[in-house]
Amino acid sequence: MVKKxxxxxxxxxxxxxxxxxxxxxxxxxxxxxxxxxxxxxxxFEWYAKMFANEDIMSALVNTLVIAFVSALVATVVxxxxxxxxxxxxxxxxxxxxxxTNIPMLNADIVTGISLMLLFIALKFSLGxxxxxxxxxxxxxxxxxxxxxxxxxxxxxNTYEAALDLGASHFYAFRKVIFPDIFPxxxxxxxxxxxxxxxxxxxxxxxxxxxxDTLSTKIYTExxxxxxxxxxxxxxxxxxxxxxxxxxxxxxxxxxxxxxPETSK
Amino acid sequence: xxxxxxxxxxxYTLWMVAFIVIPLFFILFxxxxxxxxxxxxxxxxxxxxxxxxxxxxxxxELSLISTVLCLFLAYPLAMILxxxxxxxSSFIVLIFILPMWMNFLLRTFAWQTLLDKNGVINTxxxxxxxxxxxxxxxxxxxxxxxxYNFLPFMVLPIYNVLVKIxxxxxxxARDLGANEVQTFVKVTLxxxxxxxxxxxxxxxVPALTTFVISDIxxxxxxxxxxxxxxxxxxxxxxxTGSGLSIVLMIFIFVSMLITAKYDKEGEGSLW
Numbered sequence: 001m002v003k004k005x006x007x008x009x010x011x012x013x014x015x016x017x018x019x020x021x022x023x024x025x026x027x028x029x030x031x032x033x034x035x036x037x038x039x040x041x042x043x044f045e046w047y048a049k050m051f052a053n054e055d056i057m058s059a060l061v062n063t064l065v066i067a068f069v070s071a072l073v074a075t076v077v078x079x080x081x082x083x084x085x086x087x088x089x090x091x092x093x094x095x096x097x098x099x100t101n102i103p104m105l106n107a108d109i110v111t112g113i114s115l116m117l118l119f120i121a122l123k124f125s126l127g128x129x130x131x132x133x134x135x136x137x138x139x140x141x142x143x144x145x146x147x148x149x150x151x152x153x154x155x156x157n158t159y160e161a162a163l164d165l166g167a168s169h170f171y172a173f174r175k176v177i178f179p180d181i182f183p184x185x186x187x188x189x190x191x192x193x194x195x196x197x198x199x200x201x202x203x204x205x206x207x208x209x210x211x212d213t214l215s216t217k218i219y220t221e222x223x224x225x226x227x228x229x230x231x232x233x234x235x236x237x238x239x240x241x242x243x244x245x246x247x248x249x250x251x252x253x254x255x256x257x258x259x260p261e262t263s264k
Numbered sequence: 265x266x267x268x269x270x271x272x273x274x275x276y277t278l279w280m281v282a283f284i285v286i287p288l289f290f291i292l293f294x295x296x297x298x299x300x301x302x303x304x305x306x307x308x309x310x311x312x313x314x315x316x317x318x319x320x321x322x323x324x325e326l327s328l329i330s331t332v333l334c335l336f337l338a339y340p341l342a343m344i345l346x347x348x349x350x351x352x353s354s355f356i357v358l359i360f361i362l363p364m365w366m367n368f369l370l371r372t373f374a375w376q377t378l379l380d381k382n383g384v385i386n387t388x389x390x391x392x393x394x395x396x397x398x399x400x401x402x403x404x405x406x407x408x409x410x411x412y413n414f415l416p417f418m419v420l421p422i423y424n425v426l427v428k429i430x431x432x433x434x435x436x437a438r439d440l441g442a443n444e445v446q447t448f449v450k451v452t453l454x455x456x457x458x459x460x461x462x463x464x465x466x467x468x469v470p471a472l473t474t475f476v477i478s479d480i481x482x483x484x485x486x487x488x489x490x491x492x493x494x495x496x497x498x499x500x501x502x503x504t505g506s507g508l509s510i511v512l513m514i515f516i517f518v519s520m521l522i523t524a525k526y527d528k529e530g531e532g533s534l535w
Binding site: 007010011014015018019020022028037078081083084087096100103105106109110113114115116121133134136144195198200201205214215218219230234237238241245249 | 282358375509
């Protein structure tokens with residue numbers, strides 16, 4: 001009994017540690033005082049002002065568009081690569097998986113700098129598109145690493161049976177392979193989207209002047225003092241994801257687990 | 265599709281070669297040349313400048329401390345989470361992924377408010393009669409920021425390995441007369457080694473290379489190697505910046521080699 005209480009206390013302390021800063025930001029988003037040191041009463045002012053702030057809104061749009069497009073492209077290209085890799089011989093597959101692991105293992109700062117050097121060498125102007133390309137690049141491994149284990153588990157014979165029964169390659173893929181690997185594709189997409197949304201370092205090096213995502217905007221504001229509208233926006237984003245996840249979790253409770261599995 | 269199936273990997277291969285492999289050669293190229301593009305080791309040798317050397321040692325020191333702290337916090341946590349049973353596994357992953365939806369700069373920045381001289385923590389401390397702690401803008405604040413940001417990367421791989429351990433193995437150990445401590449030391453710990461090793465690299469590498477956490481919680485006065493590299497690129501000093509990046513990559517590579525030695529099957533990977 002004591003042991004059980006001890007365990008729950010420990011768990012609670014870690015959760016407080018993980019969520020205390022988030023709670024702080026949520027509280028600050030309702031703080032009427034601009035200073036983050038004192039509480040000036042409850043207000044919705046920042047939520048109203050945030051929608052009127054063009055800088056913040058354009059950074060939000062950039063962030064969401066980049067996250068969505070990069071996750072989508074990475075999911076399509078990554079899934080295609082997984083299908084092909086599954087049929088490759090061991091050596092080319094090992095090489096390709098090795099390359100896949102480079103950005104996962106390498107430091108973000110090095111990945112960011114190396115991409116910046118490439119863009120500049122190609123005289124490719126740094127801006128929205130260069131950030132998008134960079135995000136696709138670091139998102140691809142997340143997709144491959146979550147789709148690959150699912151594809152390895154699929155049964156080749158069912159696909160061939162579908163072909164024998166007269167299905168076209170595409171039809172067989174859509175009806176036989178795709179449903180099996182869909183959970184992996186979905187979690188790859190979500191992982192990529194989340195990583196893109198939360199990235200600062202790589203965006204910092206590959207963006208040009210004039211283009212901002214929420215991360216880079218916050219970084220420049222850290223010195224001058226962060227605008228309370230930013231707290232309001234993040235609280236709104238966080239809460240919508242929280243609610244969405246609770247709904248999804250409720251609905252998929254009892255169904256198959258969609259979380260990415262450890263690769264073998 | 266069967267014959268041409270392998271062509272499906274072509275866009276991916278091209279993309280990764282163009283945006284991952286070739287850019288790394290750019291770093292090597294700039295790192296091994298000087299401003300007039302003569303081949304030199306001078307850019308890499310910049311690491312021996314006292315300022316840079318100090319930043320390197322501080323990076324190593326702080327990231328080692330945070331990695332050890334993460335390990336000691338995460339292991340018991342992963343064991344407790346394992347005890348919660350299979351059904352809650354997706355919920356557990358959720359708890360640790362969810363904070364990522366609040367921007368990581370803002371989350372780190374929020375620690376400023378919490379740790380400030382007159383911040384939340386000190387207010388609580390003085391309310392219960394404890395002395396105020398002054399850790400903002402010190403290396404301790406940076407360590408705290410690292411542990412805070414990278415703890416999930418230690419918990420998840422250890423948890424993934426722990427849930428795979430068959431309970432029968434543990435029961436067998438107990439049946440054979442091992443007490444709790446012996447079961448842990450002789451059975452659980454060795455079996456969870458791949459997760460530990462993978463967690464260590466997942467924490468050590470980002471902690472070693474960060475410049476944002478030290479920027480926000482160190483008050484801009486404490487320089488880590490990441491800060492030095494970032495500043496070199498800020499002042500368009502690409503050769504020195506690349507040279508120092510190569511030094512950084514050497515440290516990452518060494519830690520990878522150590523990992524590969526213990527984690528041959530890749531069982532402990534995060535995803």
